[in-house]
Amino acid sequence: MPQAVSPSDPAMPWLDAVKWSADGLVPAIAQDAASGRVLMLAWMDRDALARTAATGEAHYWSRSRGRQWRKGESSGHVQKVRELRLDCDGDAVLLVVEQVGGISCHTGRERCFYRQLEADRWITVEPVIKDPRVIYSHD
């Protein structure tokens, strides 16, 4: 259970510095602290960002499922946040993370950006480390 946070807490004016979209979200980039690789891009609502800061573990908002999720809650592939950064316009967040298990993508790959453009085609250039059926078998 994440630490309880109150997004409207006046003691958290740093959340007001974020320019939330009309949907109340901000894009969040996760970068691996060790390798420097960009792992994924996901979205956060205000509460997810507050919980991320409060717990030190990445929380996101799933647009497809319409709910907040703690990264790794099913897979165990938690992201421990080492740095939390905001961009110049306040409309994008960067998380430098320790990626538990070395896998951030639901396909079982290290990261979500595993396709590269080569001669007008997206080519898969990174291997599956662990079968997703094994990762999510306890669900």
Place this chain on the structure above:
Amino acid sequence: MPQAVSPSDPAMPWLDAVKWSADGLVPAIAQDAASGRVLMLAWMDRDALARTAATGEAHYWSRSRGRQWRKGESSGHVQKVRELRLDCDGDAVLLVVEQVGGISCHTGRERCFYRQLEADRWITVEPVIKDPRVIYSHD
């Protein structure tokens, strides 16, 4: 003048693999090829992504100005694209770039993610390399 591209060209089905937002945009992360630092997050429309691939220089869509822009068109801080990647869901793009001039941010800093959360405050942790008034003085 960028190479002419036709976004509806049937020879570019790779553009159809991108899941464009309702506004016809996709978030694009630029990462420095040399340092591995995440420089910025911007947005691309279909034509900007096509031009980026065709010219090897990053083109974005400015939501505030409502127009496409070639990164560096005013500042000279062009981004030469070394890798173009797509994520698992097809709704985010990663550019690994050579950042000409070593400055990607309009504030004159190396990158836009220069504020870091420390004890509930965003602290500026990276210096201005060049005064923006000098960078944009020829406008």
